[in-house]
Amino acid sequence: DVVLTQSPLSLPVTLGQPASISCRSTQSLVHSDGNTYLGWLQQRPGQSPRRLIYKVSNRDSGVPDRFSGSGAGTDFTLKISRVEAEDVGVYYCMQGTNWRTFGQGTKVEIK
Amino acid sequence: EVQLVESGGDLVQPGGSLRLSCAASGFTFGAYWMAWLRQAPGKGLEFVAQINQDGSEKYSLDSVKGRFTISRDNAKNSLYLQMNSLRVEDTALYYCARDEGRSFPYWGRGTLVSVSS
Numbered sequence: 001d002v003v004l005t006q007s008p009l010s011l012p013v014t015l016g017q018p019a020s021i022s023c024r025s026t027q028s029l030v031h032s033d034g035n036t037y038l039g040w041l042q043q044r045p046g047q048s049p050r051r052l053i054y055k056v057s058n059r060d061s062g063v064p065d066r067f068s069g070s071g072a073g074t075d076f077t078l079k080i081s082r083v084e085a086e087d088v089g090v091y092y093c094m095q096g097t098n099w100r101t102f103g104q105g106t107k108v109e110i111k
Numbered sequence: 112e113v114q115l116v117e118s119g120g121d122l123v124q125p126g127g128s129l130r131l132s133c134a135a136s137g138f139t140f141g142a143y144w145m146a147w148l149r150q151a152p153g154k155g156l157e158f159v160a161q162i163n164q165d166g167s168e169k170y171s172l173d174s175v176k177g178r179f180t181i182s183r184d185n186a187k188n189s190l191y192l193q194m195n196s197l198r199v200e201d202t203a204l205y206y207c208a209r210d211e212g213r214s215f216p217y218w219g220r221g222t223l224v225s226v227s228s
Binding site: 041 | 156158214215220
């Protein structure tokens with residue numbers, strides 16, 4: 001099974017400052033069709049998960065452009081350019097290349 | 112607007128059964144793979160099962176194989192999860208999601224399954 005490891009697991013940030021979350025896979029996430037099925041989801045307190053990013057760097061409709069995804073192969077990153085109060089929550093990376101698995105989650109909170 | 116509304120969650124004793132339902136609207140249900148995922152209290156997300164458009168292909172987590180069965184009724188725009196031989200470790204909020212492009216762009220609000228004696 002593909003295991004995704006996120007770091008850090010807790011991320012206190014100052015409003016207006018950038019934040020970065022890493023996601024590493026135990027195997028390459030490049031699918032035989034050439035795509036890399038790594039995405040990011042946000043789960044605000046008390047809410048369902050919401051997809052932010054798919055196929056490494058594609059933002060979903062309505063997602064602010066302060067969110068960006070990057071990476072390749074086994075190493076991926078979610079960046080928030082300037083954290084806002086509404087960004088508080090848990091962020092998960094998820095891979096769909098081989099079955100579907102999730103990282104452990106990174107809790108983003110305001111300092 | 113895509114909407115997914117789960118129902119059927121309850122408190123059940125170990126060894127018991129439950130049938131979860133997911134009512135879909137706002138899209139052509141029969142055109143998409145669908146999935147069930149779960150989240151144990153205070154824990155992360157786990158993919159449970161998926162089903163293709165006509166129900167001919169189904170895949171599930173090893174720990175639920177032989178106990179859980181995913182199914183769908185495209186005429187009723189509904190997804191189901193039949194859960195038998197429930198265990199304490201199956202306690203979770205169960206989400207219905209549209210499985211699209213090997214990802215989940217749409218999620219329901221979930222239905223809570225509690226397994227306890």
